[in-house]
Amino acid sequence: MAGEERRLQILAVAVSLFSARGFRGTTTKEIAQAAGVSEAMVFRHFATKEELYAAILDHKACASVDKFEPAETAREAISRKDDRSVFEGLALGALEHHQHDPDFQRLLLYSALEKHELAQMFFDRFVLRVYEFLGSYISERQRDGAFVEVDPAIVVRSFIGMVMHHSLNNNLWDPTRRLLNISNEVAAKNFTDILLNGITTPTSNPNSRRNVQSGNGSRNKQTKE
Amino acid sequence: MAGEERRLQILAVAVSLFSARGFRGTTTKEIAQAAGVSEAMVFRHFATKEELYAAILDHKACASVDKFEPAETAREAISRKDDRSVFEGLALGALEHHQHDPDFQRLLLYSALEKHELAQMFFDRFVLRVYEFLGSYISERQRDGAFVEVDPAIVVRSFIGMVMHHSLNNNLWDPTRRLLNISNEVAAKNFTDILLNGITTPTSNPNSRRNVQSGNGSRNKQTKE
């Protein structure tokens, strides 16, 4: 097998093993066996185990960043100020990504727990940008009077929390979907519904929407019905 | 040092090491050194490294379950049907727990990634119950007409997602709070606000609240203003 081809093959099996067992939990021997070569071959393509791991994280992180960067549908929805499309589209994209490539989330978690520098780099280069990106849209919609006045970062944290935690459950704790078995489309729609509209019915709660009116809040009764 | 005392000391340092480096990332030698004893002492109290790890997970999981089980304030708020108190109280409790004991979340994540059986046991004995507990309350409030008709499990997933993901950010990726620096109280309040009320202002979105009216939905225009 040609050099580059072999390198990619080793990389591929290593992704699967590192994501399943973590850095310290995976041995170079296992990687070599899974690739059907000797350990010496692994070290021919990657000087150290650490270098192999870094190559994987780098590849996964960059691929993920690139995949998000366009987010054409998101930008288009933003330009139309179509809130539902913005959030639902981003959620669906993330959920599909996590479902299609569960190794990605596991690698990210393992590397974060193990405090690998590339985990922090991914956070700086990807998560930070998402917060800026989404946060600035939320700010804009607040200026429009469409969203209530609340720290945009909290809104981003909340929404990403719903989405990421759902994927985490599906990939990590509840792969058989005992707790909640819904399609990504339904999940994205419901998370967006909750973020935008909440779950309280309009008439049921006298304190509802109290964040909206800044000047006439005194009309809202604090006592229960 | 007396037997039981020594045992607890080893357990304590092992918690800190296992939570920092995971099972495979922690050596019995390190544990012994951190406890100021020889490796032989570790194996005197715990037959194998695995047994020590299981003792830790078991202890942490049981302590956590016990701590939640009362949840007196939650039950009291539920009996009053004080939605805000129910969710805000549970969120604050979890956030405080995670902040006060960051090892707990790391151990849980590591053990889940490493597919340790006790991780699954914790899920079955704790997470499952929370879903039942909160889910049945949500169902009740839906029958009251206070909450919109949506799968209660999705609501639970959403809310737990906000809370857990926030703790995860604070403990794992952003301990310096670059992205979002708020107290647990503010976080719990805001997550609850979003869950109950959403972020859209009442007048801004013609599609808003469309889940509520089951019979007269045709009045809602689908076109944008």
Next chain:
DNA sequence: GTCTATAAATAGATAGAC
């Protein structure tokens, strides 16, 4: 490009003295 053989260090775990 691929292998076998092996080095060097470290892992988990035990024996036996005090």
Next chain:
DNA sequence: GTCTATCTATTTATAGAC
């Protein structure tokens, strides 16, 4: 209860033949 010394297996990594 505690230690030192040690065993055995495994781990990362290298040397050198083909």
